[in-house]
Amino acid sequence: MNKRPTLTLKAKSAPAKKASAPRPPRPAGKPTPPPKAAAAAPAQPPRSPAAPASGTPWNKDAIRRHAPRAGKPATPPAPKMGTAPAPDPSGLRASHHRDLKPALQTTYKAELKPDSLAFALLGAATAVVQVRGGTALPQALTGVFGAQEATAQGRGAIQDIAYRAMRQLGRSDALVAAMAPKAPEPLVTALLACALPLMQADAAGVTPYEAFTVVDQAVTAAGSHPDTVRAKGMVNALLRRFLRERDTLLAEVGLQPVARYNYPQWWIDAAITAYPQEWQRILAAGDAAPPLTLRVNARKGSVDDYLAMLAEAGIGARQVGPFAVRLDKPVGVHAIPGFDAGLVSVQDAGAQLAAPLLDLQDGMRVLDACAAPGGKTCHMLELADVQVTALDADPRRLARVGENLERLGLSATLQAAEAQARGWWDGAGFDRILADVPCTASGIVRRHPDIRWLRRKADTIQLATLSAEILDNLWQMLRPNGKLLFVTCSLWPQESEAQAAAFAVRNRATRLDAPGQLLPVGAAEQDHDGLFYALFQKDA
């Protein structure tokens, strides 16, 4: 096996490495005692299929301006829970209807202690404002970390707060709308959206800070920035009112589905339509922090060996799939025993089904058509000596495939090109093709809680149209008897089962056994993201 990936492109320098899984924030500004409990945090480096850098094919329409609104929104009529609520024709929460000032000072460096909760709140709020403007959260956070020169601890705290804010944005918006006399400025609203979740228990029942500490630090944060300083008194009054009237306010806003479930109305409606029985469990699962699941590198050892290594390091874990190990508590990637040496990779247990489904034999020519960041590419190469071409439309994301291959000591040909095009193809057929197509990523919202606020209903159809083009094109590149595995991380049938069925008819493809739609509602032992698998074979 070669030791280095073969590069056939001049990739731009790789984007800044993701921050490792954040530690519980440790505020230091006075009076800021440590959080009451470890904050549940986004544990895995984002899989980033759906909400990465702007300008990627599935995100190019994400930046939108919303019409400004005047005054306080009218309270919507209370829907009956458990039935499909009347859709908001705009698809947006009322408090999203404001003009995001392009001149917002997102790089302003406030004079705050870098290890204080106020610093973390302001950093997270700055990222939240950018998500409202269409930027994916990881990208927004990278910008904030750079602009604020945040320490590792500060980055962890900012990231944790921003992820919590995304998981409760619907409720926070409704609370602000219920309490504020008029719509606050965007950064003030975002600051409140970061502070309010810290004063309530999350899906794991954890309230990370003392409520009065949060109020104090949010007011300090407001006073430190030119875009929020005039609202300092309002931030104080609103958060104190929330403390006084918490139960009443939560009961009131809980009547609004967007506030109750923390998803846009169109998303809730789509879940009800597609999954009339399970929709509430699916939505709730997307609001919980994800587990940290690892894939053991079969070339370097067995799951039993690795579990023993974890036990020796005092890390609790259990096996949740043929190569999958779930840690009891998430840790930063570089703190995972053997990670840097390539013994394991971070990968959801559901995503680990792809490579075994392909039935790989040594010597096969394999195309991974939407490969970045390379989780499935690497798994294929861990299982068999195959010649893989890893193709992706985004050269920066493709560079991450190279990094992962290198860490694991594996080799593939990297190709920056669009999977619906043919110019890059040398004309030699592939024995296996993996088509992990771009999609709404509605199945992985627990890892990317910003996705729900970035996507629009129309994205589902646009992405399904692109995926159909990709699938039809790739089918022409498959050898007779070859197999094509179609994968999405979507919950929406238009992107998954309906797409697979239409593809089979168009191409007269034989459909083989595959898991179909995996819902993200499994018991602990089957804890996985929402993925879809369909396997096709070409006639001889």
Ligand SMILES: C[S@@+](CC[C@H](N)C(=O)[O-])C[C@H]1O[C@@H](n2cnc3c(N)ncnc32)[C@H](O)[C@@H]1O
């Ligand atoms: C779901 S992610 C792939 C995840 C990857 N298979 C893994 O397991 O790590 C989808 C990928 O498709 C890429 N992509 C989007 N549009 C594409 C296109 N038209 N052609 C090829 N790749 C595309 C994105 O850049 C993204 O990296």
